[in-house]
Amino acid sequence: MGKNILVVDDSESIREVVSFTLENEGYEVKVGNDGKDALKHLNGDPIDLVITDLHMPEMDGIELIKEIRNKEQYQRIPILFLTTESQASKKQEAKDAGATGWIVKPFVPAKLLAALKKVMR
């Protein structure tokens, strides 16, 4: 059975590339345009992994991660965040909020899948 992955990014092209790559691998992909939008998928729906951008309007990635960790059901699901450069402070902030790992943009599908492999099977 396909795992459910929630992809959250305000950039449609990123969402598309990520979704496409994941769907090709047999994952079920749900998408959110920003943190707030993503929350609609986090009301009991089975989600096995969240991939989120950090810079987003409405609700940014850090806040989304915190929100997710506050939900009993999603307390332990892996969360990957997308970051443009390896900004140490931002990364730490995201990890402190409860993120599992990150993917550095730009990335090719292989890199995305590599990161995925670290946190989910």
Add this chain to the structure above:
Amino acid sequence: MDKFKNKFLEEANENIAGLEDALLKLEKAPQDSDLVEKVFRHMHSLKGGGAMFGFNQLSDFTHHLENVYDRVREGTMEVNQGLLDLTLESVDHLKNLLQQGDELSGDMATRHKNLSLQVKKYLESGATPSGSQSQPSSSGSQEQTYYIYFDPDEDLFDNGTNPLFLLDELVGLGQAFVMPCLQGIPLLAEMDPRKCYTHWEVVLATTEDHSAIHDVFIFVEDQARIEVQKLADGNLLSNETFRKALEEKYHKDQDLGIDAVKGLVPAKDTGTAAQSPKKGKQSNGQARKDEGIASIRVDSEKIDHMMNLVSELVTTQARLSLHAEHSENNELEEIAENVQKLTRQLRDNAFDIALVPVETMITRFNRLVRDLSNSLDKKVQLQTEGTETELDKNIIETLTDPLLHILRNCIDHGIETPEERRQAGKPEEGKILLKAFYSGASVHIQVHDDGKGIDPEKIRQQAVEKNVISPESQLSKKEIFDLIFLPGFSTSSNVTDVSGRGVGMDVVKRNLADIRGEVEIDSEPGTGTTLTVKLPLTLSIIDGLLVQIADNKYVIPLSAVDKIYAANHSDVVDTFNNLIVLDGERIPFFYLRKEFNMPASDSNTQEIVVVQYNENRIGLVVDTVIGEYQAVLKSLGKMYKYQDMISGATILGDGTVALVMDTNKMIERFSSDRQRMTNVESQKK
């Protein structure tokens, strides 16, 4: 990847437009931190996307800009005019970069260099964090054996990390011997299942290098103790002696430690312990090709195709409904009804997809107003209202240029210089209000300026000079203003380089006519001018009222229909003044059979469809009203190019063709005919 590129381009354009918009707003409110954030975010997206899709110049350039705005965000730099000018210039450059890609030549290359330099200078001596870093090359082909110690913190699970996946990945790098160390696990009663009590030792033989091993643990570096040491060159695990010794030792006491493992290594194989874990940095991608990726973005062509299919479906559904009705088969009727409902929903949905808010054009307008007013030394403020109003994508595309032209006219000819305005007792800053709103099945876009207005008398004179009208012709104010839309008619006595580009209002009118739009001017000398553009909501399907006239069927757009009345035949033919009293109101009407040059009906009853025409209600007399009908609009084609009372045709369920009326044009035509007739009559007398 190439297919995604188009999507990126589209998105990048949106980002640039958004950036421009935010910058223009920032100019008015330099302290607004939300706007700075917006600017930053658009740049950020551009940078990320650019690098990903092979626009490295664009990405680099944006990176520097972003750094500037990062400073602004932090509060260590200020938004001022100089910065905004530079940024706006950069935005223009970004547009070019997006078009040209990485291959810069000639002027572009120089411009790029200069602007980059300026942006960097702006950052002054502050250390610019560089975005580009080269990736340490990996995978020497030589196989080596490592010892890895991995001891995660107890709270590792809290971040959603599963250490087993990491070990799995590690094993994937080569041949491995994994030794879980379980002695840390407490008694069941004391155990907290949310905590990680295990740590691991791994002996790994791999061709990957040190940093590749570290990369496995990159997410947990700060949540675990990780040691990686080289044990020996070559694959120790294929060495039977070593392997056996390791297994035995592990089963005896676990948690061996590096030294114990090293002790097992045959003497000649001992290598130097490697050190220094590196943080994994990824290289900025050169346009990397990936196979097997197809875009799932819907490009506009596909939308057009979908709309065509939906249109066909609507037509086919009409046929089905008709057959079902005649079949007297209840079940079939029920199915047909359902299909009708679904089709309607599908149609509305498809429409929605093709709709775009007016908002999307506004940034270009803002930019025009800013640049143009600056170059003309005028102060102009553009206000907008109702920009959420949506229109068919194709309409918006065609609409932008005419509106830009109208705005250009407003600023160039309408709004006065601050000096002139002061003398006229107006505020120095001129105002242009762009207002979009729905009006029935059409959208109106009004552009109002509070400038000097247009003097009808001046236009009249000009028209007489140009022999467009005779000196003695009597024209209403509206008719005079309509002259402006004639080819080659320009009201400005001096042609400027702004509006005097050889494109006149006639072109505006023609462009708008292509999308079934109309334009009107009204003006009050001294107080301002209002241009109203009326547009249809969509180009392909309309909700209509199907009516019968003689043996032909017609569709009247439902949006225009006000009310339907029954009338006696005698009330609508041979009347002196073509007025009928309906609901106590005297309503002018047209007997369509007569207007269409058809013989009068022999039926005693007729129906009157009252439609809205400008501010008036006008009756259209038809034989019978059949009912509501969704009409898929088809063009009558080139041969009927000049037939404007009929906006198109639609194919009915029985395969025959019904004509779709353009009630506005029709009534306009009938009225002017009638006027001409009256004139002729009065001349005869």
Add this chain to the structure above:
Amino acid sequence: MNKEDLEKINSYLTFKLGEEEFAAHVSKVLSIMEMVKITKVPRSPEYMQGVINLRGQVLPVVDTRIKFGMSPTEFTANTCIVVMEVEVNGEYVQVGTLVDSVQEVLEITEDQIQPPPSIGSNYKSEFIYGMAKVNENFIMMLDMDKVFSAEEMMNVQASTAEGEKQETSGEQSETAASESSQ
């Protein structure tokens, strides 16, 4: 077969308008339809018969007889609509043409074609570029593009836009035309 190949061959579709036989090159002919209900478009020139449904598209239909200056078509069992593709101002336009009856497809070689008679014709001759004698019959060779040429289209404009005004081009004004056709 593509259009260019088609243009090279010498096949012509012949049809009758009244007693006269006309020929149009097969590269112009798309199909031949039986009569269907034609929806008249109000206030259009009389020779514009109206529109029909051609496989889901709207096709204008021209009364060829009126166009050629003959009396309007009287519908019989033999009346057909020949669907043609003609070039108007560089664009291809599909149009249905009413003919009294379709005859046959003929091979007519260039040496069979003579220049058109310059006088004494009872129809407008500017659309005819030659006459062919086949089996003792004279066939008028039609230049279909010219029939719908730009100039002709302008007349459509003139007669629709200024229907009530004086006729200028030999076309009947629409009011008169409509009255006579009903």
